[in-house]
Amino acid sequence: MVLAAKGVVYDRVVVHPDKLPEDLHDLNPYGTLPTLVDRDLVLHDTAVICEYLDERYPHPPLMPIDPLSRARLRLAMVCIEHDWLPLIETIGQGGRKADTARKHLREQLLAARPLFKAAKFFLNPELSLADCLVVPVIWRLQALGVKLGREGKVITDYGERIFHSQGFARSLSDEERLMVE
CATH class of the missing domain: 3.40.30.10 (Glutaredoxin)
Structure with a gap:
């Protein structure tokens, strides 16, 4: 992305x-x-x-200028890689562990709602590297069988905003496009 x-x-x-x-x-x-x-x-x-x-490729920049915001985004990216992505891998393997991973992923996403509300994008007023990690997760939720329900409206609204951008559409492989159809 x-x-x-x-x-x-x-x-x-x-x-x-x-x-x-x-x-x-x-x-x-x-x-x-x-x-x-x-x-x-x-x-x-x-x-x-x-x-x-x-x-x-410095334009457009995908990290904020100030060190505090950069550090917050980097920390969020580490959390996504360490917490969410392994759950997605487990879901892909199927079985009982997948059901537990679905539940945990849903809980972690819902716990992160304040981060989706903090700014137009994930923790930032502009698209950032953190969005480039978060949005593919949100895109895959339906295919993974993770339902956020009404509680997750702020997250699904965030996803919809980015799903309709040209950059996101260009980033999808044919296989990824089929995940939501």
Whole structure:
């Protein structure tokens, strides 16, 4: 989503985590996704990739100018990566653990409602790197079987605002588009 928000033209290679191509291990010794290849540079950590892209393509900036706001967004991004994303992985595996993970993800999202109310975007008056992590989570909720109900209206309203932006639409793969249809 960062590349689309920046209006950068890029080649996307869709890789399924259970079928990693052999050359990925040549590029990335951890074999993790996402992996970014930019000329001779290879990056393989989501936060590092996002911050690199924001610095490499400075307009529009996806981090606030002041250090306090930057720190708050970075902390929110760490929480999303450590708390929400593992739950999504567990849901994808199915079974009893998936049901528990759905419940926990719903609870964590609802507990974060004040963060969705704090500004037009996630903790910020402008689109930020944190939004680039949050919005894909919100987009996948229906496919994951997570229902926020009326309690989550502020979250679904936030998602709808961004889902209708050109940058978000450009960021979706064909598979991601089908998640909501």
